[in-house]
Amino acid sequence: MTDLDPALDLRRSRHDPVPEHLAELERTWLSPPGFLGWFTHVNHTSIGLRFLITSLVFFMLAGLLGLAMRMQLLSPLNGFLDPDTYNQVMTVHGTAMMFLFAIPAMEGIGIYLVPLMVGARDMAFPRLNAFGYYVYLIGGTTFFASLFLGLAPDAGWFNYVPLSNRDYSEGYGIDVWTTMITFIEVSALTAAVELIVTIFKLRVPGMSLHRMPIFVWAILVMAFMILFAMPSVIVASAFLMMDRLVETQFFVAEMGGSPLLWQHLFWFFGHPEVYIILVPALGIVTTIVVTFTQRPVFGYTALVLAIVGIGMVSFGLWVHHMYTTGLPLLGRSFFQAASAMIAIASGVQIFSWIATLWGARIRFATPMWFVLGFFGVFIAGGLTGVMVASVPFDRQVHDTYFVVAHFHYVLVGGAVFPLFAGLYYWFPKATGRLLHEGLGKWSCAIIFAGFNVTFFPMHQLGLEGMPRRVYTYLPEMDWTFLNQLSSIGSLILAAGFALTLWNVIRSLRHGADSPPNPWHAPTLDWATTSPPLNCNFARQAVVESRHPVWDWSRDGKRGVVDGLRSDRRETVVTTLLDARPQSVQILPKPTPWPFFSAVIASICFFGLIFSPWFYVAGVFGTFVTFVFWFLPRKREEVV
Amino acid sequence: MAEDAHEQSHEHKEDGIRAHQEGAEALTPWVGWVLAPAAWALHQGIGYAMVPWLCGTQRVWPYHALTAFAVAICAIGAATAVHALHRSQKIRPERSAQRMRMMALVGLMFCGAAFGGIAVEYVGVFYISVCAGVDQ
Ligand code: HEM
Numbered sequence: 212m213t214d215l216d217p218a219l220d221l222r223r224s225r226h227d228p229v230p231e232h233l234a235e236l237e238r239t240w241l242s243p244p245g246f247l248g249w250f251t252h253v254n255h256t257s258i259g260l261r262f263l264i265t266s267l268v269f270f271m272l273a274g275l276l277g278l279a280m281r282m283q284l285l286s287p288l289n290g291f292l293d294p295d296t297y298n299q300v301m302t303v304h305g306t307a308m309m310f311l312f313a314i315p316a317m318e319g320i321g322i323y324l325v326p327l328m329v330g331a332r333d334m335a336f337p338r339l340n341a342f343g344y345y346v347y348l349i350g351g352t353t354f355f356a357s358l359f360l361g362l363a364p365d366a367g368w369f370n371y372v373p374l375s376n377r378d379y380s381e382g383y384g385i386d387v388w389t390t391m392i393t394f395i396e397v398s399a400l401t402a403a404v405e406l407i408v409t410i411f412k413l414r415v416p417g418m419s420l421h422r423m424p425i426f427v428w429a430i431l432v433m434a435f436m437i438l439f440a441m442p443s444v445i446v447a448s449a450f451l452m453m454d455r456l457v458e459t460q461f462f463v464a465e466m467g468g469s470p471l472l473w474q475h476l477f478w479f480f481g482h483p484e485v486y487i488i489l490v491p492a493l494g495i496v497t498t499i500v501v502t503f504t505q506r507p508v509f510g511y512t513a514l515v516l517a518i519v520g521i522g523m524v525s526f527g528l529w530v531h532h533m534y535t536t537g538l539p540l541l542g543r544s545f546f547q548a549a550s551a552m553i554a555i556a557s558g559v560q561i562f563s564w565i566a567t568l569w570g571a572r573i574r575f576a577t578p579m580w581f582v583l584g585f586f587g588v589f590i591a592g593g594l595t596g597v598m599v600a601s602v603p604f605d606r607q608v609h610d611t612y613f614v615v616a617h618f619h620y621v622l623v624g625g626a627v628f629p630l631f632a633g634l635y636y637w638f639p640k641a642t643g644r645l646l647h648e649g650l651g652k653w654s655c656a657i658i659f660a661g662f663n664v665t666f667f668p669m670h671q672l673g674l675e676g677m678p679r680r681v682y683t684y685l686p687e688m689d690w691t692f693l694n695q696l697s698s699i700g701s702l703i704l705a706a707g708f709a710l711t712l713w714n715v716i717r718s719l720r721h722g723a724d725s726p727p728n729p730w731h732a733p734t735l736d737w738a739t740t741s742p743p744l745n746c747n748f749a750r751q752a753v754v755e756s757r758h759p760v761w762d763w764s765r766d767g768k769r770g771v772v773d774g775l776r777s778d779r780r781e782t783v784v785t786t787l788l789d790a791r792p793q794s795v796q797i798l799p800k801p802t803p804w805p806f807f808s809a810v811i812a813s814i815c816f817f818g819l820i821f822s823p824w825f826y827v828a829g830v831f832g833t834f835v836t837f838v839f840w841f842l843p844r845k846r847e848e849v850v
Numbered sequence: 851m852a853e854d855a856h857e858q859s860h861e862h863k864e865d866g867i868r869a870h871q872e873g874a875e876a877l878t879p880w881v882g883w884v885l886a887p888a889a890w891a892l893h894q895g896i897g898y899a900m901v902p903w904l905c906g907t908q909r910v911w912p913y914h915a916l917t918a919f920a921v922a923i924c925a926i927g928a929a930t931a932v933h934a935l936h937r938s939q940k941i942r943p944e945r946s947a948q949r950m951r952m953m954a955l956v957g958l959m960f961c962g963a964a965f966g967g968i969a970v971e972y973v974g975v976f977y978i979s980v981c982a983g984v985d986q
Contacts, residue, residue, distance in 0.1 A: 417945075419945055419946070419948075419949040420949055420952070420953065421948055421949040421952040421953075422949075512952050512955055512956060515952075515956055516956045516959050516960070516963075519883075519956070519960075520960065520963060523887040523890075523960075524967070526891070527890065527891060527894050527967075530898070537983065537985070538983065539901045539902060539905070539980075539982065539983045539984045540978050540979075540982035540983035541901050541974055541975065541978045541979075541980055541982060541983075542897075542898045542901045542983075543983070544971070544974035544978055545894050545897060545898055545971045545974065546894075546898075548967070548970040548971045548974065549894065549967060549971065551970070552963075552966070552967050552970065555963075556963075788876055788946075788949060788953075789945060789946050789949060
């Protein structure tokens, strides 16, 4: 970072501010082409897209596992999956959906969009960003591959002890879970740190906190939640790893350990995790509602309050996953009260959206369809959430299909619908092409119908007592019809997703060219070309309201930052609260070292399953790669 | 932006209006943001952990004291937020004042919400025995 460059100037410009040195700027920010070049990329657009694409691939794979389970449950005493395979498929489905799809997808969308929305040229630590991606890619692939190598975990996505202790789970499956989850969470932590610093320090001049887009607030809250929640699961899985590997006794009751400690540590992470996924989705929904109504969001301050409030309260709910573990009644009542409170914050948001939509001339394009789907599905999940938050009701339906229905309504409603809305909304930004509207609307309708046919009957199955995590059921139980309905629904759901996949593949080649701002959106991500320039913006902007792009099209002029060098990677640093220009940050160039660090770290983490000595090897190995990663830049580059 | 810079360099001496500094003063609107969740988390966390002990000693007053303490923290947060709200009328540029008002308002509302949270958690003690469900 250097002091404020005296040449740095904030101006208003009447014409399109394309500097003469744009060609040089683009060369400076170019990501090296070719296969080997791929391993050196550090630009956030490149890394963000990779996160997103990889997470969607995991979504498809985990979705196929979901289908496999539904095929097994199509009829009583079915033999499509044997019990052991069912347990593995179920565990990998749940774990992959949560850790390999939902969180990384939200991080990816944040990494891609936040620098664009705050008007920066890149993220604060581009190399760390790349490191996080490789860690995720390698960890996720190893985890998923375990299913095909016969090494998959089978104790469910929350991996409860004592079932997951060495006594009851021999083999390497649980070790794969503990090591890979710890490893993948390192990637989540790196993304969180970067997003926070980028949002706090790299906003363009004029973007005070109260002018930040709601989406950026949502990502900020998500990043803080990751920072507070992940250490808990990392500690839990490290303890379990040690229990299994070097015979510590953290969770062994006979030796003074506590199995309930696992549940506390896991759910202290696990419950906020749901909101880590949901909060960015709320940001996506708000962005789309604003754009498709062409009016500022109603109750900006209330929305910020609700988003930050959800983030905070979500850390006080974890015990509601443990109502049946014999905890003191008064203690449980605290968490019942807190669980009900979160509905208030969610309600505030829903009323903000309704008030924004009220009386507006809404443009019903595909992203808006998915947003409406989100309202329906998520609100239904929220209502059953209020039901299971109450101790007496939960004790009836705990571990039944009612809970499976509830959390799929919340997760698919709260993450998948908004993500698809975002996909249709930002696809033109990332590719320069529009997705096909007709296919998009059909896809949305089929997903909505298929989803409800799959998961709604599960409420009734749960009320009739069908336990979750069973590989089959008896014909006398009278659960056959509802299970068949659910399984048929899952095929419809898969067809809906396939239609969007087809739309994406088709539109990449044949999609109509998108104008620079196809939806007439107000945020800075639309104030550059689509796809964005290598440097994001020819000149960084100066903003004067929450809707800079609308201001510019009204006034016919815009404020820009001048004076940044084009022969090295520079971006403006501003103050935390009011975004006053402070200095210029020089960002690093592409390099393969983050990739090498991630490979060495992966080998060590994976090796830990077999021997603790890999830990020592890992420390030295990664240290060497870090030395090259941080090797001081040449003198002329840091002037 | 240019006006901002101008406003910043020009101190408004009249009516006590002055340029906003991003130093220690800037922390006041954040106090509600920090104290509200801290009070609520303290009340919930310590309250939850103390239930078996309350049962063992057959005393409830420590829980009442804890609640009073948590409410006091909320009140300090709220008072600081109100103070920041008033102060925001006296600073320039207007953008800084707006930002400070927004932060202070959110802080104040947080304190209200935390107070609500503490209250709904607290009422349970009047209906549920401290020993219900405790292994003795
Ligand atoms: C795409 C369609 C999906 C289908 C057909 C599906 C189906 C299922 C089924 C049948 C189960 C197992 C129930 C049991 O045996 O107890 C299950 C569990 C689960 N699903 Fe899904 N699911 C889908 C999407 C998702 C999504 C999008 C998420 C998260 C973002 C998710 C997260 C989970 C979790 C966490 C579990 C619990 C696993 C466990 O009990 O350990 N699923 N799903």
